[in-house]
Amino acid sequence: MPKFCVAPFYILDIKPDGSCWICCEQWLPKPLGNINENTLDEIWNGETARSIRKSILDGSFRYCSNIQCPALSSGNLDHITEFNEEEKILILDRNVPKDSRIEVTSPHSETPITDYIRNRFPGQINLSYDHSCNLQCPSCRTKVTMVNEGPEFDRIKRMHDNVIQTLFNEPHDHSITINVTGSGDPFASKVYRDFLFNFDPSSWPNVKLGIQTHGGLLTPVTWARISQWHKKIEYIKICFDAATKDTYKIVRKGGNWDQLMLNCEFLNDQMEYNDFFGIADFIVQDHNFKEMPAFAELFLTKFKNFRYICFYVVNNWGTWSSEEYEKRAIWKESHPQHKELLEVLKHPIFKNKKIILGSFDSMITV
Numbered sequence: 533m534p535k536f537c538v539a540p541f542y543i544l545d546i547k548p549d550g551s552c553w554i555c556c557e558q559w560l561p562k563p564l565g566n567i568n569e570n571t572l573d574e575i576w577n578g579e580t581a582r583s584i585r586k587s588i589l590d591g592s593f594r595y596c597s598n599i600q601c602p603a604l605s606s607g608n609l610d611h612i613t614e615f616n617e618e619e620k621i622l623i624l625d626r627n628v629p630k631d632s633r634i635e636v637t638s639p640h641s642e643t644p645i646t647d648y649i650r651n652r653f654p655g656q657i658n659l660s661y662d663h664s665c666n667l668q669c670p671s672c673r674t675k676v677t678m679v680n681e682g683p684e685f686d687r688i689k690r691m692h693d694n695v696i697q698t699l700f701n702e703p704h705d706h707s708i709t710i711n712v713t714g715s716g717d718p719f720a721s722k723v724y725r726d727f728l729f730n731f732d733p734s735s736w737p738n739v740k741l742g743i744q745t746h747g748g749l750l751t752p753v754t755w756a757r758i759s760q761w762h763k764k765i766e767y768i769k770i771c772f773d774a775a776t777k778d779t780y781k782i783v784r785k786g787g788n789w790d791q792l793m794l795n796c797e798f799l800n801d802q803m804e805y806n807d808f809f810g811i812a813d814f815i816v817q818d819h820n821f822k823e824m825p826a827f828a829e830l831f832l833t834k835f836k837n838f839r840y841i842c843f844y845v846v847n848n849w850g851t852w853s854s855e856e857y858e859k860r861a862i863w864k865e866s867h868p869q870h871k872e873l874l875e876v877l878k879h880p881i882f883k884n885k886k887i888i889l890g891s892f893d894s895m896i897t898v
């Protein structure tokens with residue numbers, strides 16, 4: 533079956549300047565348009581989006597970064613049934629009939645996900661326009677950024693209102709997951725927090741919520757404040773980057789490991805009673821690579837209701853000089869400790885099906 537990636541048929545990421553991207557700006561650096569200037573239909577069904585989709589269907593993936601995208605670098609991509617030219621047009625037009633033999637399967641889903649290519653609306657919208665976060669991870673920023681008032685807050689709020697108005701202008705039954713957030717923390721940001729605490733999603737039966745957070749503020753009290761979303765939460769994705777308090781202090785500057793562990797216990801229990809799943813993320817750098825097995829162990833034993841444990845290579849988001857980044861980038865063969873990383877990756881725990889090694893998959897030597 534030809535390799536395929538569902539992201540260009542599914543994910544729309546909206547940045548602080550209103551620019552819109554597929555999956556991640558670093559993985560696929562080609563903007564689709566701007567939410568402040570274009571309609572959602574122009575962005576999502578326009579020529580740029582179509583040419584990106586064509587590059588998936590012709591197998592070139594020419595707009596995607598082979599190094600940055602974990603699915604591409606590990607070969608862990610979706611698959612699509614062989615198709616002819618006529619069917620290719622049906623796919624590009626998002627017009628695949630229900631009884632078509634075209635089927636998309638994903639390595640992470642037991643059921644075909646063909647419906648994603650039928651949906652002319654984005655299936656997942658990432659609200660990535662507010663960078664507010666109460667932490668100061670060296671990989672992400674050089675100072676704490678909180679935008680709670682003033683002209684910048686007003687600008688972000690206007691854009692947010694425009695996005696929410698576009699998505700929820702009237703009741704509809706589109707299947708959309710609103711992902712909050714890839715840009716900061718949903719509960720540190722006033723714009724996102726107000727939305728999550730106050731918006732009533734009950735008129736949109738197929739709207740779901742994906743929470744992407746550092747987890748430290750997602751306490752039982754916060755959980756109670758978003759009760760109207762509980763049945764609509766699809767996943768909670770928490771980025772840890774550590775398995776011990778000492779390492780957490782370095783990579784998540786300002787974070788509270790003990791509170792995070794309490795919150796995880798609580799969320800792990802909630803996963804028993806609610807219909808959402810957990811994703812535990814770990815971005816690997818020189819400070820934390822030795823803790824990869826311990827991190828996997830933590831989520832296979834203590835917080836075992838989390839469905840996926842994902843590892844990623846560290847990127848330079850512009851906060852490090854290139855010399856500093858070379859010190860952090862343990863994934864590079866040129867890094868003095870790279871061989872130690874290869875030894876860590878031989879640990880048998882990484883054979884567990886819940887673990888997604890992404891780019892590290894191809895580094896396993898036994």
Ligand code: SF4
Pocket residue numbers: 537538539540554555556559560593595596597601602603604
């Ligand atoms: S292959 Fe990677 S970079 Fe390309 S669209 Fe898919 S997720 Fe994005």
Ligand code: SF4
Pocket residue numbers: 665666667668669672673715716717746771784
């Ligand atoms: S917790 Fe996430 S958003 Fe906040 S500073 Fe760290 S990496 Fe950035």
